[in-house]
Amino acid sequence: MSPLVQGFRNLPLRWKTIVSMLGVTTISLMLVGAGQLVRERQGFERQMEQRLTLLADVIGLNSTAALAFNDAAAATEVLGALASDEHIMAGALYDTRDLLFARYVRSDIEAPLLDTAPNVGRPTFGGGMAAITRTVKYRGQPVGKVHLLADTTEWSNTLWDYAAVAAVLFVVVLTIGLFVSIWLQRLITGPIIDLAQLARRIGQERDFSRRAVKRSDDEMGVLVDGFNDMLDEIGKGRAEIEHGRDELRKLNEQLERRVVERTAQLEAANKELEAFSYSVSHDLRAPLRSIDGFSRVLLDEHSATLNADGRDSLERVRRAAQRMGMLIDDLLKLARVTRVEPNREEVDLSMLGREIAVALQNQDPDRRAQIVVAPGLRAHADARLLRIALENLLGNAWKFTGQRKEARIELGMTTNSAPVYFVRDNGAGFDMAYANKLFAPFQRLHSVEEFPGTGIGLATVQRIISKHGGRIWAESAVDKGTAFFFTLP
Amino acid sequence: MAQKVILLVEDNPDDAELTRRALKSNNISNQVVVARDGVEALDYVFGTGKHVGRDPLETPAITLLDLKLPKLDGLEVLRRIRADERTKFMPIVILTSSKEDQDLINGYRLGCNSYVRKPVDFDEFLVAAKQLGLYWLLLNEPPPM
Numbered sequence: 001m002s003p004l005v006q007g008f009r010n011l012p013l014r015w016k017t018i019v020s021m022l023g024v025t026t027i028s029l030m031l032v033g034a035g036q037l038v039r040e041r042q043g044f045e046r047q048m049e050q051r052l053t054l055l056a057d058v059i060g061l062n063s064t065a066a067l068a069f070n071d072a073a074a075a076t077e078v079l080g081a082l083a084s085d086e087h088i089m090a091g092a093l094y095d096t097r098d099l100l101f102a103r104y105v106r107s108d109i110e111a112p113l114l115d116t117a118p119n120v121g122r123p124t125f126g127g128g129m130a131a132i133t134r135t136v137k138y139r140g141q142p143v144g145k146v147h148l149l150a151d152t153t154e155w156s157n158t159l160w161d162y163a164a165v166a167a168v169l170f171v172v173v174l175t176i177g178l179f180v181s182i183w184l185q186r187l188i189t190g191p192i193i194d195l196a197q198l199a200r201r202i203g204q205e206r207d208f209s210r211r212a213v214k215r216s217d218d219e220m221g222v223l224v225d226g227f228n229d230m231l232d233e234i235g236k237g238r239a240e241i242e243h244g245r246d247e248l249r250k251l252n253e254q255l256e257r258r259v260v261e262r263t264a265q266l267e268a269a270n271k272e273l274e275a276f277s278y279s280v281s282h283d284l285r286a287p288l289r290s291i292d293g294f295s296r297v298l299l300d301e302h303s304a305t306l307n308a309d310g311r312d313s314l315e316r317v318r319r320a321a322q323r324m325g326m327l328i329d330d331l332l333k334l335a336r337v338t339r340v341e342p343n344r345e346e347v348d349l350s351m352l353g354r355e356i357a358v359a360l361q362n363q364d365p366d367r368r369a370q371i372v373v374a375p376g377l378r379a380h381a382d383a384r385l386l387r388i389a390l391e392n393l394l395g396n397a398w399k400f401t402g403q404r405k406e407a408r409i410e411l412g413m414t415t416n417s418a419p420v421y422f423v424r425d426n427g428a429g430f431d432m433a434y435a436n437k438l439f440a441p442f443q444r445l446h447s448v449e450e451f452p453g454t455g456i457g458l459a460t461v462q463r464i465i466s467k468h469g470g471r472i473w474a475e476s477a478v479d480k481g482t483a484f485f486f487t488l489p
Numbered sequence: 490m491a492q493k494v495i496l497l498v499e500d501n502p503d504d505a506e507l508t509r510r511a512l513k514s515n516n517i518s519n520q521v522v523v524a525r526d527g528v529e530a531l532d533y534v535f536g537t538g539k540h541v542g543r544d545p546l547e548t549p550a551i552t553l554l555d556l557k558l559p560k561l562d563g564l565e566v567l568r569r570i571r572a573d574e575r576t577k578f579m580p581i582v583i584l585t586s587s588k589e590d591q592d593l594i595n596g597y598r599l600g601c602n603s604y605v606r607k608p609v610d611f612d613e614f615l616v617a618a619k620q621l622g623l624y625w626l627l628l629n630e631p632p633p634m
Contacts, residue, residue: 285586289507
């Protein structure tokens, strides 16, 4: 696409209309003017041809005798008649050998006459002159040639005058055309420009309450109606969107209020829970201490007045009190684990395992058990929580291998896609049918007589692992030992 | 030289009685003064209220302080004792049921000398009382007054 066309495309509609109209006017005027000029010229030439042919034939006819009798003086006389026509510049007669026989030249000019006859034919025009050469015949026989030269400058001047008038007319018509096109442009493109300006203003100011003014019932009117309808629709749409946004904001505020309320409630509940567990830890144990303590006082200081049955009963009271003390402690541990958020750091699992193993051995120096801890076990986890978990898992392994002569407990890691830690023992094991009860609080798979415990340890371990986003599961068989696997992602 | 007293700050009479018995059964014969709440404990330490006239410089050999007390709680009692020039070095052992982290942290922050948890099992408590007595009454050198 040429830059001119591109430039025209980007012109404002107003100028496009004016330029188009003036362009069309100019082209039409030029075509008409040019056509007229060509027509004038052709008319003149035809007229000139007729005149020259007629004149040449008359001169030829009058010169036949002079040519036939080789009378140059008579021929020159005949040619002299040409002086009556001011347009004829020169005339010549040639004999049958085409040699100059007689001539006439207007006195005020020097006409270029040839010594030999030019070719016969239709008149030629050029150099402000028209020339014609005709054969002179006598009774059908050629006796010579006549040649005429005519001045056409006057005619050329007439043509120039004509062109000047045309040019003046051209300017006048173009000026009128300009005013007409400006008026037309106002009439036709005015409403379009108004509409365009309105659209731009609405786009800038986002004021969709504006409307275009309808001024006519033509296509422009249809366009204005359509535009206004569209604005109505947009206005409605925007109102709906505004409404929706309001609703959303209200909902959001409600939601935030609710979150704040719930958070406050949760915090209150948490505080209550903390107060509760504090109270449990402090107040619930006090009566147990009295029960146990005074039972012991009875046993120590009043044994003389007690029989064996009485002493046995007191021992049972004491055992029950102590067991309840343990339950309370384990419950508090579970509650504490539930409350805290893991504070992750690099933990040396191997070192933790070895420390716990030493502690277990110290608690029970008579036991013989092999505790194998794989070196270099590391995890990104809460060290305190992980210690509680490992204490429970290794403590369980220690407990359930109690009846083995060669107890073996292992802490290690397997790596599939992610590290899986395990604690494996060759202890009592359990029936996998009850595996689903394993991690529920207070669920035990063995009697207290067989293996002591409160049934809270594994529940605590599971909470710790799931607090880290990990998973724990067990594989076991009765008398074949147990393996606990867990992940710490 | 008269034997120094043991101050037992304990609101539960059973616990007070059991502690007294535990100390006695371990042949610790020092006089045991029992304060039933925080205010009474401070009255005794500073020689005010019903203990007016007692010399605050006569500090107990050891103070066994429960945390959960009527009127003033144990931590507040500890804070006030440590804030006073006359008593800020006196040995105080927190003896309580609580093993809550907050209590442990606050106890040590306010300057307790030791933190012992009362076990439910009286046998264990007897062992604890014996060790406390041996350590604080015989082994440990109290600050000079």
